[in-house]
Amino acid sequence: QVQLVESGGGLAQPGGSLRLSCAASGFTFSDYIMGWYRQTPKEQREMVAEITSSSTTNYGNSVKGRFGISRDNARNTVFLQMNSLEPEDTAIYYCRARRRSGFPDYWGQGTQVTVSS
Numbered sequence: 001q002v003q004l005v006e007s008g009g010g011l012a013q014p015g016g017s018l019r020l021s022c023a024a025s026g027f028t029f030s031d032y033i034m035g036w037y038r039q040t041p042k043e044q045r046e047m048v049a050e051i052t053s054s055s056t057t058n059y060g061n062s063v064k065g066r067f068g069i070s071r072d073n074a075r076n077t078v079f080l081q082m083n084s085l086e087p088e089d090t091a092i093y094y095c096r097a098r099r100r101s102g103f104p105d106y107w108g109q110g111t112q113v114t115v116s117s
Contacts, residue, residue, distance in 0.1 A: 022078045090113060
């Protein structure tokens with residue numbers, strides 16, 4: 001049974017930091033591209049960051065220089081370090097696991113991040 005369980009969301013002040021974690025199980029973690037996506041009620045889901053099995057990273061333009069994605073294959077976990085948070089970063093953040101071919105494609109349930117003073 002595949003599971004992606006996000007944690008670490010919550011309330012942060014503008015300029016603050018949060019670290020999200022996604023614990024994966026039920027598949028061969030090291031074979032998958034892992035990613036973080038986010039969605040607000042008014043916007044489509046957008047890619048925040050992805051990391052390949054060889055740790056090549058890719059970031060959305062709005063978070064470059066502020067967020068960092070990493071993975072620990074021994075612990076089957078992917079992380080998202082979010083710094084210099086802005087109110088515009090407020091969203092539900094989802095963990096995603098996919099093969100390079102695009103299938104299978106797994107999603108977590110999401111964790112809420114709210115940036116507000």
